[in-house]
Amino acid sequence: MNINNVINEIKFDDKGLVPAIAQDINTGKVLMLAYMNKEAVEKTLNKKIAHYYSRSRQELWKKGETSGNIQKIKGFYYDCDKDTILIKVEQVGVACHTGNYSCFFNEVLNEDKKENFQNNEDVLKELYLSITDRKNNPREGSYTNYLFREGIDKILKKVGEESAEVIIASKNESKEEMIYEISDLVYHVIVLMINQGVSIEDIKKELVKRRK
Template sequence: MSLIDQLKFDENGLIPAITRDAENGEVLMMAFMNAEAVEKTVQTGTVHYYSRSRRNLWMKGESSGHVQTLREIRFDCDADCLLLTVEQQGAACHTGHRSCFYRTWEKGGVRTEEEKTVDAEAIYAQRDILDALYHVIQERRQNPSVKSYVASLFAKGLDKILGKIGEEATETAVAGKGGDREEVVAEVADLFFHTLILLGYYDLPPERVYAELRRRFGLSGIEEKESRGNPP
């Protein structure tokens, strides 16, 4: 009998998973897993979860690098909740805190731990801006907020994202025709940003595009098209 056969998933095929630090037992986060996420976690040794907002599988740390290496899986007496023990790289929380449970209710007020394991702003400052933007986009995707424009695009689906790219491409062309240099910069920035959202939809980091450009570097346009079997 497999682990999956032992577990009780809810009507949506999900089971809550509490994740704790192997070093000190601190609770790091709570998320959901489906059968595929459980199997992937066991097979790879790297923790995967299921996103209810995106309705797909995701690996913890796939965009931030803050991966979780599995050390143990336990399940409760009713077999409807998991307890994962992991080695956490960096911060478990997208805010930069080691744990998502960094706020405490005390005497009618909230005490917030100020210390962060990871300074998100420092990371962004040190990275290429496209990589930094992609990182933010993936964080918004994994932790959606009603105030997040990026999260709203992901919620509306691929067609909405593609529509925005088409809109921004048209506005870029119009700006180019108009000849206003500042407007060209602004519209190209909008186009880049929405293209990064498309990459995020498919979990394709900008490095994949960089690698493709490096492959093409030094080839003429005609040679590059011929290498892909396209007519010049």
């Protein structure tokens, strides 16, 4: 890949900028829209970490430089008119400064939300993001928020209870009951992970190490 050729192909506007859309490579979620200048494109491709140009501060910035919520570049594309960039990233932490995973959290219409969740290939990641969003945006009467509010002792108690339910279901030799109880356990374990700052990526990396 010749980075200079890429930069020469892209059509920057009269201010030397081009819009860049960041998309989660694992879930397909659109995370944010920012702008890049030639230097940002160069650093993004060289370092494989997203860099943008701040129009308000008029300076280059590395995504996650202060928060640690970096974006690891997994794909880089520009559109048919060569005036918009799409980057596919592995998001570390959250993408939005509000604490939401995606900047596009103000939902107006989503008629296929349930279907998308059920058909998502990485449903555990989707569940993780959903619980994270509930933690950052509490809703009255939410069981998830109740667990976070009560804290680690309550969460651990529920993990213990659900583990016992899995054991009982297994002893009963009921596949349907096992599926139900294991699903409950997975949900509570993910709540625990989020409460303790453990990501799905952390677990994946550990499992990969164990294969060696």
